[in-house]
Amino acid sequence: MIYGNILGKNQIRILEKLKNLPAGTYLAGGTALALQLGHRTSFDFDFYTGSHFEPTILLEKIKNAFQKVSVERVVKDTLLLNVDGVGFSLFFYPYKLIGRLIPYKNIKVASVEDICAMKMVAISMRGKRRDFVDVYYLLKKYSLAQLMKFTLKKYPAYQPMIVLKGLLYFEDAEDEDLSRGIKIFDPDFSWKEAKRVITREVEEYQQVLLNPI
Template sequence: MNDFFVNTLPLKTKELISLLQDKNPDWLHDFYLTGGTALSLFLGHRESEDLDWFTENNFDPIKLQAKIEVFGKLEGTEISEGTLNTSLTGIKLQFLEYPYPLLEPIIDWQNINLSSLIDIACTKLQTIGMRGSKKDFIDIYFLLKHFSFEELFKELDKKYSKTNYNLPHILKSLVYFDNAENQPMPRMHQDVSWGKIKEEIIKKIKSFKF
């Protein structure tokens, strides 16, 4: 897949991605872009501005911070082992050690590594299992146009085979919308209502067979 929905991204996010593609820093090659913004590049379904970068390798967040500061002043920086959260040009950045294997090869997009659609989908399921936001449920709704729950949970089992994830809990979380109800809808590029999203997810969960 070579065509991406770049125009679904806010201007500041596009500009930062273009800057990184143009400068092509060595450290960026150790990470892959994933999460909501990567998914929006694939599907073009909603606006997303944060950039989530994962790696299977160990890295020093303090040294990485110094390298990123070459591109501008960082704000709101938080550092812990294997994690760097910060903002550059108003865009939130997360760099995270993520020890779970990629199911499909990295996609090279003009000097930026992207994780595959199925890898993003599996991580989304895990996120919803912890605490799903409205954006996460929206993303699952659009991912279900590409994968069935049977396919998703089969791949989830491969990706997280070394961890004791709780499938019944994830299934319950997929139809627990209370925390998301009062959250604002993101700017959508494909027309769908919150009610339709919930209805479709519930319907597909009910028909899912272990």
């Protein structure tokens, strides 16, 4: 199921006009996850492709299709733009997909399994508050063991303890507002409760690792 209501009218208009993206391009990141969980709004379009691409060619196509395009970065296999007020990025990303792509409008959306794995690795590097919010809602659907399974399936060489350590490091997120006006639809959401649940799940999972049956 896709929760199109998490997008604003301008975002929907942009998706409907996006065409001629490189072969194999898919949407991931917070917006792609929110489209499938329906838990919050999200403002940027983070695209990835497993194929190398020439960003200047795509940039010209986007400029021809949209009125206001400002360029943030253009290098080989990387394109960062602001398109009619919406952040747009496309990166070459060589990691395999572990789930099926989901068609939506003119694009393909990465599976929850793939987004989860990418999100867990991002948190292990430096978690933003919205990343922890996403994990909290993922834990309503999956166990932490399942989330770790997705992560290790996508990134076999990744160390589980690095991910677990990142999940318990809230300091950087503490001083951060729920950035850029993101709205969480759950009226009962509590940042304190989110931290409590994540901490409990990590501690229980660590006990399983230390005391396997």
